Amino acid sequence: MFWSKIAGVYDLVENAYNGKANARTTDYVASLMTGDDKVLECACGTGMFSVKIAPRVKDLTATDLAEGMLRQTARKCKAFGNVRVEPGDITELRFADDTFDKAVAANVIHLVDDPKKAIDELKRVVKPGGMIIIPTYIHFDRSIAANVFNKAGAGFKRHFTEENYKKFFEDLGIDDVKFNVLDGRMQCDVAVFTNG
Numbered sequence: 001m002f003w004s005k006i007a008g009v010y011d012l013v014e015n016a017y018n019g020k021a022n023a024r025t026t027d028y029v030a031s032l033m034t035g036d037d038k039v040l041e042c043a044c045g046t047g048m049f050s051v052k053i054a055p056r057v058k059d060l061t062a063t064d065l066a067e068g069m070l071r072q073t074a075r076k077c078k079a080f081g082n083v084r085v086e087p088g089d090i091t092e093l094r095f096a097d098d099t100f101d102k103a104v105a106a107n108v109i110h111l112v113d114d115p116k117k118a119i120d121e122l123k124r125v126v127k128p129g130g131m132i133i134i135p136t137y138i139h140f141d142r143s144i145a146a147n148v149f150n151k152a153g154a155g156f157k158r159h160f161t162e163e164n165y166k167k168f169f170e171d172l173g174i175d176d177v178k179f180n181v182l183d184g185r186m187q188c189d190v191a192v193f194t195n196g
């Protein structure tokens, strides 16, 4: 799988190309966590968000489809006693209904064939009143790194802008979404909503 193959260089490219936006986005997402939270992270990748979330929550389950990515997250999160790292498909989660207080799915919603199914799964496993946080790169057509990833086989299914990202949630009937665009070479738009 593409993501497993590039797991060893992902951080290098991300930090060199988009370090500022990534630092701002991961700090912002971490700031939404509280000490009692039981958190699910889908598509954790190399653990860029996991390492910021873990110290702030009760426990974190970090999941991804790609074994290579999971190995990176497991290595980085070894020092935390509260992180479980395991395989998982965001469109077919293996957790019972209402398991988590919060879910994070960063930079993956543009990759899946059926994003509605992914969002429905997040809503199913997060408790009513819990928080769902979906940071997604926008305008990646302007990004050299994203274009290189895509040509190499990342397989982006859709391309978000600030406007069509808002519409994406409206079309799913999800109101009251708060958006926060974090600046950098490749901006990241963080969508946050309360599970209804």
Ligand SMILES: C[S@@+](CC[C@H](N)C(=O)[O-])C[C@H]1O[C@@H](n2cnc3c(N)ncnc32)[C@H](O)[C@@H]1O
Binding pocket: 003, 004, 042, 043, 044, 045, 046, 047, 048, 049, 063, 064, 065, 066, 069, 088, 089, 090, 091, 105, 106, 107, 108, 111, 112
């Ligand atoms: C662009 S990377 C983002 C990784 C991390 N969230 C970040 O922002 O650094 C996309 C990740 O999504 C994962 N992925 C792709 N499709 C997935 C799916 N259906 N379920 C879970 N993870 C998936 C890939 O393996 C990869 O690790």
